């Protein structure tokens with residue numbers, strides 16, 4: 001199975017690489033960044049810009065992947081600092097990927113969507129099909145990406161599939177998201193002994209351990225198309241408050257200093273998202289089930305960060 005990962009150097013792509021290799025995939029990676037040190041043996045890496053259609057077209061033509069994982073995007077917080085750049089990267093990038101998949105008969109495109117497609121005032125847990133009125137350019141581009149991919153599936157037969165990721169937490173380098181506070185509590189809490197959280201203690205959004213998120217994408221990719229009733233799925237796991245995350249860190253990192261000082265801009269982004277998602281469709285169509293609750297995530301994360 002030849003797999004092309006677009007955005008392979010990001011928070012998700014970095015952890016997805018070893019997982020796909022372990023499943024026997026031949027990987028080709030593409031990112032705006034150069035290949036990282038310690039890139040796994042046998043993994044090809046191309047540096048380039050997802051908005052450069054000729055570059056993406058040439059790469060897809062050379063690699064002829066069976067599956068494309070399209071992870072390249074500017075996330076919510078970074079995107080709000082430069083909405084025009086976020087539009088170009090996220091929208092033109094996704095259009096380029098879908099056009100290349102159509103022209104080169106790539107059998108499957110996996111799309112990283114997000115709970116950021118939801119706007120304020122929705123019921124919680126929020127189901128898959130609700131009015132999508134996001135408050136960020138990131139969310140707008142992901143709604144459009146979902147719709148564009150679904151159109152390419154129906155009109156051209158591109159096997160387009162995706163999950164709406166909650167905030168993903170791992171022992172890695174976050175990518176400019178609004179949910180990164182939870183990751184920093186662990187990483188900075190252990191490495192620096194302190195962290196000032198940029199949202200208030202009662203802030204609550206859907207969160208997920210990276211291992212669950214990656215498994216969700218791979219399981220959806222491998223599910224029979226006949227079992228799927230939609231292209232894009234909500235997936236859920238846990239919804240701890242920021243204070244509950246802090247307590248989980250304090251219980252495992254004696255003496256850590258965790259404080260809260262809300263940044264109005266990122267607080268407003270976070271407050272526009274629902275507290276929880278309804279992932280009934282994913283559970284019934286392709287057997288989705290999260291495995292990591294807050295305690296299991298915290299235990300695994302602390303161990304991994306201490307080993308970094």
Ligand code: VAH
Pocket residue numbers: 075076077113114115116138165166167168176177178179180
């Ligand atoms: C962000 N981590 O904060 C991403 C995520 C749920 C939001 O897509 O932008």
